[in-house]
Amino acid sequence: MAPSAEYNIPIRPRRLRQTKNIRRMARETRLSTDNLIAPQFVMEGENDREEVSSMPDTYRHTIDRLVDHAETLSDLGIPAVALFPAIPDHLRTPDAEHALDPDHLYPNAVRALKDAVPELMVITDTALDPYNSDGHDGIVRDGRIDNDATIEVMCQMALLHAEAGADIVAPSDMMDGRVGALRDALDAAGHTDVAILSYTAKYSSNYYGPFRDALDSAPRSEEETPAKDIPDNKDTYQMDPANGEEAVRELMLDLEEGADMVMVKPALPYLDVIHRVQAASDVPVAAYNVSGEYAMIKAAAQNGWLDGKNCAMEALTGIRRAGADLILTYFAEDAAQWLEE
Template sequence: MEMQTTQSVTLSLIERPRRLRRTEAIRRMVGETRLSVDQLVAPLFVVEGHGVRQEVPSMPGQYRLSIDELVREARELHALGIPAVALFPALDESLKTPDGREAFNPDGLYPRAIRAVKEAVPELLVITDVALDPYSSDGHDGIVRDGRILNDETVEILARMAVVQAQAGADIVAPSDMMDGRVGAIRRALDEAGFTEVAILSYTAKYASAFYGPFRDALDSAPRHRPGVPPDKKTYQMDPANAREALRELRLDLEEGADMVMVKPALPYLDVIYRVKQASDVPVAAYHVSGEYAMLKAAALNGWLDEKAAVLEALTAICRAGADVILTYFAKQVAQWLQK
């Protein structure tokens, strides 16, 4: 029987991209995107009480913390090199009103939490939330009247809120409400109160997303289902179908004095992060939101994903799209992973 011989084919290739993927050392050296602990912000939920550490059912590993526990967590995050925390208050229902007046109570839960963190860990940046939904008995980011969200009346309250937060020690105030003109009003109010050095991180492109559910569970801040209250936040948060509109919001926020801008959520809106980054001359943040966290956690807990690999890939993608800063509930875990 005649034997057939196989001749090898020698390719003459000048460019072989695989040369730069050959070893771990090469891949590390030529990597285009670097994920660093310096980029991370840890969102934290605060409640009244002492020694309280209530796990959020839809966010395994995340907790509602009393002020003493919040301070302990802040110290641990600072020791890991995380530069900032973003605080969110979970208020008792009895304190919620249609006008959200508890939002500017200087002795309320939120200002006390801000002061406690700044006194305990002065070097840790505290980013505060400027929006009415945690304080509103209607569950909206603005004042509700006759089935409508009132823009200008809400902006006046947001400006007062921002000043109270600055007085408590906030380093950066972050309006997340999506009312028109609120960045300019907050900047004027802060400056007139003597807080010219307090920065504004604007939620510039905050979408009416389905990925906020676990966060609203944590704060009980979803719109109330009753007559006269809009069932959702679509009249002020952005339409997920729109990307160019984000650039209009960016232009307005920059004209009004925003020091940093944000896209929220992150992974479903990588294209928006990229567009905002290309058009912006200030740092761009992205919020890796509760629903994104919950999906990854659930898949990891079920053994469907390698948690560390998937989370680091997701956050690297957010950086690659253009985010300079990432708010993520994985901040503590990622800081620990990056140390190893």
């Protein structure tokens, strides 16, 4: 049927959607490997890797296998990895003492990565939950997370990581004042070039389950620990999912304390928060596309309910569109390969 002559539509947005090339020319948001950070899990042992059961195609690597994988990531153009340790249960204590051993798994992994792939940026985590027998990001005393005692340990951890070669330390604990304390400690020890990526708005989210499977880092129940009055969640230090303005307040504090980069975690349920933080920030903004977000897409794809590749790329593009300059994602290796196609 011929169009009616009475229609006068001078503005037609569809003109810029007609072909693949014109869509490319009009595209507002671009995703590249420059935006990707690959989280990596390291474990004890040699020449081995273990798949995380709730995170298909994601593995815990021994240091030698981690180095091999890091070389692959670097060859794909991924600029950085965020490293997380799977610490054996017998080395975990209420004071997280093992975190300060200069010759344990984590600093040894950092040294190995920087020796083998020096151009790859290594981001280390200073939270205590991998080392804490209570499963918390901080030291538990009298049934409460002791903010200042936790910071004291974290400062020592940050120095250990910097001495091992870490390029960026990333406090993921949400203790008050930790960015300033870490900056002071690093600078006083001569590590002025080590940057801080603060987990500025880390929410007390239900999307962390698969990550906690990977590291066995969930808060321990009363049945699992002899200590009494151990909190069974992280609500007293991680943020309430209902709050958005609070994230901007946390941002202002982190910037005042010297954060070089800031982060929102999780990403997909908090795109509005990413946008708010980006609008108020004068440093790069990262977002963590967390394990639960990854696992949902992978599970749906394995069941044939979604196109895994296209949904993953749509999710990452959405996180970029919301304002993230950097995205920590378990899709990093796949996304880098897809971007080359």
